[in-house]
Amino acid sequence: MSITREGIWAALPNTARGQTTHLSYDAKNDRIAYAAGKSIFIRPVEEPEKARQFTGHLSLATVATFAPSGFYIASGDESGNVKIWDTMGDDLIVKGEYQVINGRINDIAWDADSQRVIAVGDGKERYGHAFTWDSGNTVGEISGHSAQINAVAIRPVRPYRAATVADDSALVFYHGPPFRFDSSVRGNHTNFVRDVKYSPDGVHLVSVGSDRNIVVYDGKTGEFLKKIGQGEHQGGIYAVSWVDNEKFVTSSGDATVKLWNVTSGELLKTWTFEKTLENHQVGVVATKKYIISLSFSGNLNYLTEDSEEAVKIIRGHQKSITASLVSEQELYTGSYDGRISKWDLKTGAATYEKAHENLVIGFTFSQGSIYTTGWDDKLQTLDSSLVAEIPSQPKGVSSNDEITTVLTEEAIIAYKKDVVEFTTKLNSTATAIGTSADYVAVGFQNNALSVYSAKDGSKLFDLPSGRSAPSCIAFSPNGIYLAVGDVSGKIVLYNIETKETVTSRWAFHTGRINSIEWNEDNNHVVSGSLDTNIIIYQVEKPMKNIKFLNAHKDGVNTVQWISSTEIVSGGNDATVKKWSIKY
Template sequence: MSYNNLAVWACLPRTQRGQPIVLGVDPKGKKLLYANGNSVIIRDLENSSVADVYTEHSIQVNVAQYAPSGFYVCSGDQHGKVRVWDTINPEHILKAEYQPLGGPIRDLCWSHDSQRICVVGEGRGKFAHVFMMDTGASVKGDLSGHTKAINSVSWKPTRPFRIATGSEDNKSAFYEGPPFVFKCTKTDHTKFVQSVRYSPDGEKYATGGFDGKIFVYNGKDAELIKEMGSPAHKGGVYAVSWSPDSKQLLSASGDKTCKIWDTETGEMVSDFVMGTEVEDQQVSCIWTGDFVVSVSLSGFINYLNPADPSKPKKIIKGHNKPISRIGLSPDRNTLYTAGVDGTVTVWDVATGDNERISGKGHGNHVSGIVVKDDIVFSAGIDDSVKVIDRLQNGYTGTSISLGSQPKMIASLDDGVICITTKEICMIRDNVKVGSFPVSWDGLSISTNGSFSNEVAVGGQDNLIHIYTLDGNTLTEKTTLQHLGPVTDVAYSPDGQYLVACDANRKVIVYSLPGYEKFNRMEWGFHNARINCVAWSPDSSMVASGSLDTMIIIWSMTQTNKHIIIKNSHPQSQVTGLVWLDNERVMSSGHDGLVKTWNVKF
């Protein structure tokens, strides 16, 4: 019995309106570093479907940066802790953990020799701290000069050492050292200074602020050299990043544009108009090697093309919020994932390439998804079922009102059946054609395909209600007792079994047609509520995913054996499971990640 992780499809950066995010990159310029929740994502810039994830923080991570040596990453979180961990081993072994600040860390940087780290953010009267990477010992000096939280910091990459910071007091500060001594503050900005970055050659540094202005200063003595534009942007500047040759500067703004500036003349070289919607605001950017990258408020990662500013070379899409449901196409080549924010993403199973479903969707939590040959049905807590055209990758505009909140939908030969908080309803030809009121809250639903006309519905009342469906009429046949709310049910592909899972940590298989317990047994190795179950295509295995972060593979032929995938989505519950074939299962989690697993008994 064995398992291994075949692929990780990464989530997007977690964004928030009015808040810049910080991107990092490895010294070779090949990997992008960003945070989402308590995860740090290491994403290959060349092949964006390849990613690695670090999940050892217990709270939201705000920033992560590679050491210039490339051997370590330092990441800082909302509680003021930093963790220094290695990048060589797949396990990312922890080097050290420190608590330099008493509040959220907003930015950090390394000295060019990879020995010292400077962190900035909020604290109890202290907004910045420099310490030794190995020991955590404080590097002596005075990092005063700001009266409010510091948003950004940059370390001069050449000697003599200098540090520049930007703060919510509308000032940037300049320090000489070590030991670092406060030298001066610059008051050119009139609003929050959100980004400060030294050029790769150390000769200059740039600041960007919410006043839309960008200033370039001398890297050694902080003398003002030039302002870019007048002002540079019509909205706040969220981030600036230097070109590898230190001659040009990339900026990202809330005015929904990115721009490239010639720092010698102060003139704009390229103007990237990213869109017209609020979600098109640009909240971060980075320039590394041949890659010019920005991040939209939607979380999309844009590969900009300086040779053709009219459109990005490529846009990486996906989820930056938790995934709620997943569904697999009948040919098993396409995966659909739905998020708690109402977004739906379609993935190519072979390559990991994805696209966001366009058009007017639910706008909030998607609670059910059914994939058919040419269309997809989605149910949302806006009390509706909507239709997606698989060829166009967009909503058709069809919306079927349900009258109450749907919890899950299942496929019928010519439509779908939906369980809501008040009823079970049938939808055929995009019309609600039947309704069966219930007095209990439904949680899950499954149909037995073409094998029988039976429908299983799991309820908050700890029962599975078995119905016979005749046209648009339901007749209750029997009920099956559980010791907790029945969170998911699924008929087997061969029509011979029904599997159910519940909040009491049990997985139970029933044999049809009598619905007796298979082998008179229950499976119960999970430690918390089980969220989802799924059958392998040959009906020989069941996969279950739980709040306890585990996936367990159960065998129908060797009922006393099982495969436990611990921490399948570390610090995150498993929200969805589908089988690609009899050896590969895909999972989604509250961490926004999609993973592929190979399992063998």
């Protein structure tokens, strides 16, 4: 008996207003890497659904950069830690860990030998550090700036040079190794400088900034050569990436990505997105076949030189996934920011549905329609053809073929489509709800568990209380069993017909139960918990279970059956994972 991970449908990159998100490309293996939440994801360019996840950071990850060899990644986080780890093995083993600065790491660069690393950011005592990846020995000093450093680049050919750009609107040029201050170039930018990159042959160096300027320098001496494209971008420029020795691309807050020729300064092509905040282009990286730009919404846009718009868009979630529902061959997921994604279960490709304005509480299927509810106090169908206002913040949602029941702290509200069928006031603070054809079960903060009629909402009976407050309730498809998970990680199984406890031995989780889902055979239950684990239980053999530990970084929020041998889960890492089960 085992659970095997079949696929990782990765979270989208972290984005923030006015901040560049650096993407990294490994040309040898044609894959990109980026930071999302506390994780780093590696995704093949051609098959982005076949992602790999590194979960070694304890703080919010900020940047990941491939070594030129492709064997290692250096990744940084908000607390100033840089981790060097192996990208080729399945275990993604950490090779080195260094506290570089005591603040956010903004960017990391490797030298062409894949030996030396420069990490820069917003430190209190210094803004950057140069060191060897294997031993952490210092190989120079990063100095010359008076504000946080936003980006760093190392010349990819000998003699090595390095350049850093910062919020003090300066570019500092270094000789090395060991890297030491050579010159500070000021006056070319009038605002924050966001990104800097060397051409592959090391001849040119380009910096871009919030002042919409693109500045070209000599790659060997650091001398200012020219400005190009003045007045072309209508918003601050966030990122730059070289396509080849002559051409580079820039991405901007004006929702465009532009392709330039460095020698002539000519604008070769512009890709334009709809001018909304979601489409601010805050990152860009050139790959063999595509130019991949990053929207503020997290979408990864695949652009080609002969296309006017994105030939492919990678969608998903940036925030914790809080709810899900499997319907035929599609998976619907909702996240903390209100976004609702529809996934193809075969390909892992996602599209967006009409969103909530806030956290998505749950999905449910009733009367032929999929309903969602969220903290914007709305119950609505996916296409928003039916919208019902909920009088107070919902705690849970459940349904049978006739009604959809929404739980608030004080009441059960049953809807038939968007019309209230009945409302039952509750005497205590409610925490969880489950609905079958005949019953509505409600758990309370005082650990009580009560059962109401699904016809008129009248109270029928109480079930034996657990030791902790229920956090998740699920009826079996045949309506006989009721599984109740609580905040301490225990699941109690009741027989609703005899009103007796079948087993209280399902106590293998160590944290709050966030999701319980029954299989169609009425014998298997899958649970997801804050303790990051997924466990499958059997009704007939209560002490037998199948575990997968550390399924999601920081907790599993939702689990669903696809078939009797497949499940899908979502968690606080904003990632969807598909699993196969062997009994």
